[in-house]
Amino acid sequence: MARREGRTTVADQVTADDGRAFLLARTDTGLAGNSVASDHRGVRAFYIWAVGDGIVATDPTAKVHAPKFSQPAMPVSSDDEREPLFAACDCPAFLDRRDAAILRLLADTGMRRAEVVALQAADVDVAQRVALVRRGKGGKGRVVAFSAKTALALDRHLSMRKGQRQPASDALWLG
DSSP states (O other): OOOOTTOOOGGGGOOHHHHHHHHHHHHHTTOOHHHHHHHHHHHHHHHHHHHHTTSSSSOTTTTOOOOOOOOOOOOOOOHHHHHHHHHHTOSSSHHHHHHHHHHHHHHHHOOOHHHHHTOBGGGEETTTTEEEESSOGGGOOEEEEOOHHHHHHHHHHHHHHTTSSSTTOSBSOOO
């Protein structure tokens, strides 16, 4: 659709300074950083569409950058807070042993959920107390170390895993 000559809209009158003032005003209201960034993305998407459809001649938001906000640090749970989770899995059943190994691995290494789920049996070296994360965030691999308690939980899981259906599966976690 071609832009109609001589026709102006309110969207034509917006400037980059207006966009910056809008984001600043949203920040001053106490809105969370993610919400302000979401507002920026919405306005930016509107102008990309409006330019593409010929409704406005230029995109005033092209030079307006999303504000940067610091992320608060995640609180670290204490051993006392985690102990009830571990105690809930302190049973001899296979799924309990599996869950205990998963929880201890998450707590010890800081691995992301998807990274733990994607582990292969060959990725874990209980003797060296390390696990290989093949594709972490951003596609990057890394090696993570874990404690003796986690090694024991993983060893128990691997021992019981041999008696399950499909023990030859490459996946670390069965069930």
